Amino acid sequence: MLEHIELFFKSIFIDNMVFATFLGMCSYLAVSKKxxxxxxxxxxxxxxxxxxxxxxxxxxxxxxxxxxxxxxGPEYADYNLSFLSFILFIATIATMxxxxxxxxxxxxxxxxNSLGIFLPLIAVNCAILGGSLFMQAREIPSLGLAFxxxxxxxxxxxxAIFAIAAIREKIRYSNVPPPLRGLGITFIITGxxxxxxxxxxxxxxxxxxxxxxxEPTTVQKTEKEELKLDKEQEETAVSFNSITKEKE
Amino acid sequence: xxxxxxxxxxxxxxxxxDNNPITIQVLGICSALAITAELKASIVMALSVIFxxxxxxxxxxxxxxxxxxxxxxxxxxxxxxxxxIVVDQVLKAFAYQLSKTLAVxxxxxxxxxxxxxxxxxxxLGNGVKRSFLDGIGNAAGYGIILIIVGFFRELxxxxxxxxxxxxxxxxxxxxxxSFGYENNGFMLLSPMALIVVGLLIWVQRSRNNxxxxxx
Numbered sequence: 392m393l394e395h396i397e398l399f400f401k402s403i404f405i406d407n408m409v410f411a412t413f414l415g416m417c418s419y420l421a422v423s424k425k426x427x428x429x430x431x432x433x434x435x436x437x438x439x440x441x442x443x444x445x446x447x448x449x450x451x452x453x454x455x456x457x458x459x460x461x462x463x464g465p466e467y468a469d470y471n472l473s474f475l476s477f478i479l480f481i482a483t484i485a486t487m488x489x490x491x492x493x494x495x496x497x498x499x500x501x502x503x504n505s506l507g508i509f510l511p512l513i514a515v516n517c518a519i520l521g522g523s524l525f526m527q528a529r530e531i532p533s534l535g536l537a538f539x540x541x542x543x544x545x546x547x548x549x550x551a552i553f554a555i556a557a558i559r560e561k562i563r564y565s566n567v568p569p570p571l572r573g574l575g576i577t578f579i580i581t582g583x584x585x586x587x588x589x590x591x592x593x594x595x596x597x598x599x600x601x602x603x604x605x606e607p608t609t610v611q612k613t614e615k616e617e618l619k620l621d622k623e624q625e626e627t628a629v630s631f632n633s634i635t636k637e638k639e
Numbered sequence: 640x641x642x643x644x645x646x647x648x649x650x651x652x653x654x655x656x657d658n659n660p661i662t663i664q665v666l667g668i669c670s671a672l673a674i675t676a677e678l679k680a681s682i683v684m685a686l687s688v689i690f691x692x693x694x695x696x697x698x699x700x701x702x703x704x705x706x707x708x709x710x711x712x713x714x715x716x717x718x719x720x721x722x723x724i725v726v727d728q729v730l731k732a733f734a735y736q737l738s739k740t741l742a743v744x745x746x747x748x749x750x751x752x753x754x755x756x757x758x759x760x761x762x763l764g765n766g767v768k769r770s771f772l773d774g775i776g777n778a779a780g781y782g783i784i785l786i787i788v789g790f791f792r793e794l795x796x797x798x799x800x801x802x803x804x805x806x807x808x809x810x811x812x813x814x815x816x817s818f819g820y821e822n823n824g825f826m827l828l829s830p831m832a833l834i835v836v837g838l839l840i841w842v843q844r845s846r847n848n849x850x851x852x853x854x
Contacts, residue, residue, distance in 0.1 A: 410829070410830070412673060412829075413668065413669045413673045413829065413832070413833075414669055414747075416668035416669045416672065417666060417669065420665050420668065421665055474724060474727070475724075476746075477720045477724055477727070477746050477749055478717065478720040478721065478724065481717075481749055481750075482716070482717070485713045485716055486713075514712055514716065514750075516750065517669040517670075517747050517750040517751070517752075520746065520747060520749060521669075521743065521747055521750075524743040524747065525743060528742060528743055568841075569844075569848075570840075570841050570842075570843075570844035570845040570848075571837070571840070571844070574662070574840055575838075575840040575844065577837075578834070578836050578837030578840065579833070579834055579837035579838075581833050582830045582831065582832075582833035582834035582837060583830070585829060586830045589828070589830065
């Protein structure tokens with residue numbers, strides 16, 4: 392239970408899809424002019440993520456990963472089909488999106504009209520495929536956790552687009568320098584929001600334990616920092632040794 | 640250029656500046672931001688996208704008359720996914736360390752909006768040669784922004800370019816560091832990518848006022 396809660400909050404705040412990994416930026420920037428459309432798209436993303444991540448988890452577990460075909464019999468245990476994961480994941484996603492499109496058109500024509508071209512484009516929203524690929528890369532251990540991961544990542548994305556849409560509605564009345572209007576200021580505001588979200592980093596670990604899983608962009612830096620730390624520790628150890636020797 | 644008519648040449652040159660996929664068309668932002676902490680990764684990413692978009696545009700353009708319009712998105716996704724698998728396997732074979740750095744972002748080329756955007760907007764309605772040029776042009780426009788952002792982030796963030804220490808050694812305090820210069824580690828973190836792109840847009844639109852948006 393604890394791991395569920397931890398994953399939930401981690402995916403929403405710390406590993407937020409928009410602010411930490413920049414997934415789904417295209418639709419995030421294009422559909423965030425009005426709060427109502429932003430909410431619609433956000434809800435669609437939550438739904439599609441919550442369905443596709445567990446589905447792709449099953450595919451990964453029983454079809455793609457190294458030795459996943461062992462359930463067919465021992466002679467299949469050597470196969471590793473993981474190079475096919477891109478194509479299978481995207482096929483699942485495209486199918487699910489088509490399904491969501493049909494459902495939304497049937498039950499909420501108003502929403503369907505306002506989302507317009509962006510509903511089919513959820514299929515190419517990086518957040519959706521990114522969710523599945525991160526699920527695979529982080530080796531999420533169970534189906535329940537995979538569902539949790541999809542749902543909470545979706546909620547994180549929803550929060551982000553909701554917040555930026557509200558800000559953009561307000562900023563229309565501000566005096567932004569003309570060349571920055573529209574896209575430019577949105578980028579900079581998102582950057583500032585991302586800096587704000589970085590402060591959630593210490594939320595779950597309490598600051599004492601190992602740092603949060605480093606993102607691809609920051610891996611290098613943390614490695615360098617660790618190296619530096621190691622060196623410093625060695626140096627202090629050396630100086631400590633020399634002091635003790637002097638005492639002797 | 641004798642090889643290309645002026646109209647064809649514009650297909651390549653336009654996306655490099657005034658119709659840039661990232662700063663004007665707002666396509667393909669995700670990967671542009673996530674992997675630009677290093678110049679090398681940016682260059683590899685740019686080359687991969689040029690390969691995928693150039694070839695993908697050709698394939699889609701060849702098939703444009705036989706794809707039923709209802710399932711075209713799935714067909715397009717399959718074409719891109721196949722090309723991206725090739726890129727991914729090549730990277731894993733010849734540049735394993737780099738493919739670890741790029742991690743899932745190679746896979747995310749599939750959902751890079753530039754690719755789908757150009758398929759939809761251009762390759763489905765134009766001949767093979769023009770589609771190829773359009774693909775190369777747009778991918779190069781994307782690559783240029785990636786390389787500019789990667790250049791500034793690596794230079795200011797870790798004081799290196801392509802891994803070479805161009806500003807001196809921060810630990811031994813040589814070069815620029817002997818004057819008390821410090822690396823700005825903040826440039827390596829993800830939010831700064833957004834702000835750098837925002838500033839790029841600012842520069843570009845100040846130079847060309849026709850690009851300014853309504854508020």
